[in-house]
Amino acid sequence: MKFLTVNSSKTDWFRYQIFLSGLVSAKNHIRMKTCLFSFLMLSIFASCSLLSGKESEKPVAKAYGKELYLSQILEIFPPGMGKEDSVQILKNYLEGWVRKQVILQRAESNLTSDQKNVDQLIEDYRTSLLIYKYEQKYLSQKLDTIISEDQVRTFYDSNKDNLVLMNSIVKALFVKISNSSQALEKVKELYRSNKDEEIKALDDLCLQGAAKYDYFNEQWVSFNYVLGEVPYQPDSQEDFLRKNQSLEFKDSLFTYLLNIKDYKLKGELAPLGYERENIKSIILNQRKQVLIKDLEIKMYNEALNRGQLKVFVQ
Template sequence: MRKRNKKYLTLQCRSSLLAILLLLLTGACDFFRFKSETEAGADLVIATVGNQNLLRSELSFIKAESKSEEDSANIASRYVQSWIRKQLLIKEAGKSMAFDEAEINRKLLDYKYALMVYEFEKKYVEENLNNNISQQEIEDYYQVNKVNFSLKEIIVRVNFVKTEKESSQNKQLERMLRSQNQKDSDTFKALAANSGANYFLEDSTWIKLDDIIVNTPLANHPNKVELVRNNKLIITDDDRYRYYFKILEYKLQDQVPPLEFVRDEITKILINKRRIELVDQLQKEVYNRALEKNEFKIYE
């Protein structure tokens, strides 16, 4: 590979930044391959701020993240600009404030050790966590804590269908929606699925009222509480469509939601509790093992 002369990009020549990066990124395989021992001392400087240099090798990650040569150049350009800004802030901070180097180093070490511990605990949890939550666990947690799941919005079980306003099926759909006969209910669902422009027919699924009425004339209804309280069947139109809502059941704000509505949330809570328990278990195991082996001392 032809040896390139070193080039220094200072703040005064930002206009040529992208052109230089494109040149550097041409022939990505050569540009991004790891340096051999003989090349280690000849790393090209991409940018400089004061006495701080950004080296070509520090951009080697770009090859894996980019999809094309142009993409590589854009990523490199953003990275260089970000690096320059950070270095300028560091330089300005050094001029404007007096820093306790020992305190900064202590904080860096604290962060380093905290990150090491976090990664160690994360690996332990990933290897030992059981994500299977039983129905009984969910029900038990719900019974003890359901008061904590107070609703913040109206939820409903509903049959919903949206049809063309002039559809020949509308009269039949309305008749079946008013019927209490299970056979009519099944026929309605089949008809809605075949002729509806949009529909929601999951009888057992609780859904937020705002989610089901979005993009319908009911979206801006001034009193949604009265709407669901006083109407089992709601029919409304806009210029083109007719909307049918059969309210099967509802729950209002501040009421306790049914278990099915909070099942996923409870599952996440229980899994997170297991994570915390595993971390606590790991810490105790490490401590007790070290205690048995006399690996630490406490001085009075």
């Protein structure tokens, strides 16, 4: 009897790792009359090499008459993984596989024949998936993704009735600073300023000492988002914005400072800067629809001219 040798195939290598680990054990917690789940140990001695091509492969799990083989699931093992990690991954996979078979068996037993007839659903899904994949490939080759500022402006001017704000928006500066900060009083002096040198001084103070500091890159942002940073909610956002340019609020730990540089109220026309990225997405989506529609018409006419289509209902 010769000592067991390891073949070069990936299947054999993983079997050998499982053997070396000594971790292969029965899973007793799933006790069902028709479900057998076990990990198989390989013998350290054999009269031939490990799992030669002539020898039948042994399953690594069984359930309801179904058998799962290691060669079917080699892709679950990342390259270069050690034996202990490989065995753990295998054990987790097999337990999941067995649990799935348990649920599948219950479904098979409790659903009617009509309910279990999923062939058409599978075919419809396959059809939709293949068409989608082909369309995406076509779009990646043909779609013009460059959108000029003139195109954005033209769309904005032509669709103002559809660009109404659903919520109030602001351009604002926000500071959250500890009540014990030595810079607090100086920050309170500067946060409402529009002078470049004072804004620079405020930046330096807040970047070093504030718990949070944001001027939102001078971009329009939802007022709801800004208020989410402050433990204060006005009864009416619109009334607050009309009557206040700034907000100072203090709790036991922090002082919150908000300077509103500009605002647009709910129901007003959205500024172009606020809608720019959304407009670009709409233009891009419109181009996609046109390309796909043209592709469908072109392919349909080609097939019709070649005599590959017939409609028998007039």
